[in-house]
Amino acid sequence: MTSLFNTETTVKTFQNPQAYLDSYNVSAGVQKFLARQHELFIGNVWKPASDGGTVPVIEPATGQQVSTLANATVGDLEEAVSAARSAFESGEWATQTPLARERMIHRLADLIEENFHELATLESIDVGKPLSEAEMDIQGTIDTYRYFAGWATKITGRSGEPAGLEGNYVAYTRKEPVGVIGVIVPWNFPLQTLAWKLGAALAVGCTTVVKPPEVTSLTTLRFAELALEAGIPAGVINILTGKGSTVGAALASHKGIDKVTFTGSTKTGMSVGHAALENMTRMTLELGGKSAVLVFDDCDLDKAVEEVAFGIFFNAGQICDAGSRLYVQDSIYDEFMDKLVANARSWKLGVGLDPETMIGPLVSDAQYRSVTAMIKTGVEEGATLLCGGPIDDGITNYVAPSIFGDCTNKMTVVREEIFGPVLVAQRFSTQEEALALANDSEYGLAATIYSQSLNRVHQLSKSLKAGSVYVNAQSSIDPAMPFGGYKKSGFGRDLGAEQLDYVTETKTVWITLP
Ligand code: NAD
DSSP states (O other): OOOOSOOSOOOOOOSSHHHHHHHTTOOHHHHHHHHSBOOEEETTEEEOOTTOOEEEEEETTTTEEEEEEEOOOHHHHHHHHHHHHHHHHTSTTTTOOHHHHHHHHHHHHHHHHHTHHHHHHHHHHHHOOOHHHHHHHHHHHHHHHHHHHHHGGGOOOOEEOOSSOOSOEEEEEEEEEOOEEEEEOOSSSHHHHHHHHHHHHHHHTOEEEEEOOTTSOHHHHHHHHHHHHHTOOTTSEEEOOSOIIIIIHHHHTOTTOSEEEEESOHHHHHHHHHHHHHTTOEEEEEOOOOEEEEEOTTSOHHHHHHHHHHHHHGGGGOOTTOEEEEEEEHHHHHHHHHHHHHHHHTOOBOOTTSTTOSBOOOSOHHHHHHHHHHHHHHHHTTOEEEEEEEOOOSSOOOEEEEEEESOOTTSHHHHSOOOSSEEEEEEEOSHHHHHHHHHOSSEESEEEEEOSOHHHHHHHHHHOOSSEEEESSSOOOOTTSOBOOEETTEESOBSTGGGGGGSEEEEEEEEEOO
């Protein structure tokens, strides 16, 4: 059997978090923030968990504790939902004009911009991602708030004419904020995903109770301080750090919220969805993916190699729409795979704050064990590990960029989301075969086509069952365009004008005239 463990690659390790932070001259401000015992943010007041409980923050670079979060209780949740309800129904937020909301969201974006480097550094330390990637996340966060700030003054209904109803009527619709939104966020892009949820919610006048991911909550807490500084009124944004299994589950099933917006795994999303449905709580579910990448022999091969590698190794493959299932046309399969393996071997592993790092450690020991187990399954099921594998130094959680060849759609590694830097590849001969292979999945978050044929691109874009189709590039994402999944990748959409429909109710008003 092929050895799973990558013995060629070594990664620099550190004695402890302090040695790591000092090696990269992390500012005194960031170090002070890390050293704090963090609290919950309810009604614009910082307070410890009601039972004093805490959760350690483990730094991916060293595997040691770097900070401490409060572990919210169900009692804390009651207080937060009540603060959000008051702010929505009668508080200062309910009486703001759209222009005032727009100004406040822009002010928040200004403050994020002013603290750009500090936030990017915190995100890199907390998630383990390269600083350059964390900077992209913070820029995406700013862009998202600014995009939705512009919508605050443009939420309108429409006037209508009855189609068959006889009589004299004035009919129109109103778009009203859905109310209090429970927001549950995963750990891979914590601050940016929060912006995907809060931007639209704040623009239309909703209030929120946020459950950040327990392993990466730090930038969300710093963001709360900035929200306070921006003048966002009490109760509009409440932050409850802690365990998904307790406070997350209690939030999803809480009768006091009007909507839950969840991003995370399909398994957890299904339990959130069931809980929400019990109360007819509205929901948006952004879930897992196993996105197909189709490479045709008429593509720009070298560019496709670069893009495919980026699409699976960026953020150590911990990306919901990672292009993780690769299908390459027979005639170019060998050449393409040789170049792709060479590219994979060129990714430099290291700690997030090292400017030379291209791929950091996985976010946690649990994630490392899960990805390692999937690689083992791939080998056992007969796929060929062409490069990569976990690094077994007993200290860190690195997995080198890994590619499996000779896969089939029956294999577990092809059917299930791995959520690590692991690509599974196989051949196809015709366009029809490629389409059938791509659509043969429970997931439908994204798909990518590499081809120069206009006809092929349009035919496939129409037939692929995926919420986003990328052509000749991976993961193009922008706040102006909606994002979400088909099939078990969820339902509802974040981003774009489409998201506004998911944070508002539509009311129809009929006035009968004499
Ligand atoms: P996860 O489902 O384990 O956790 C997501 C969030 O849910 C966390 O905040 C967690 O604390 C909370 N949670 C856990 N159990 C809960 C419960 N019983 N009830 C309510 N909340 C609970 O996901 P993760 O491991 O943090 O993130 C990785 C997953 O997220 C992957 O499957 C990935 O594809 C998916 N994801 C999807 C998108 C998208 O836009 N579709 C984006 C990013 C990540």
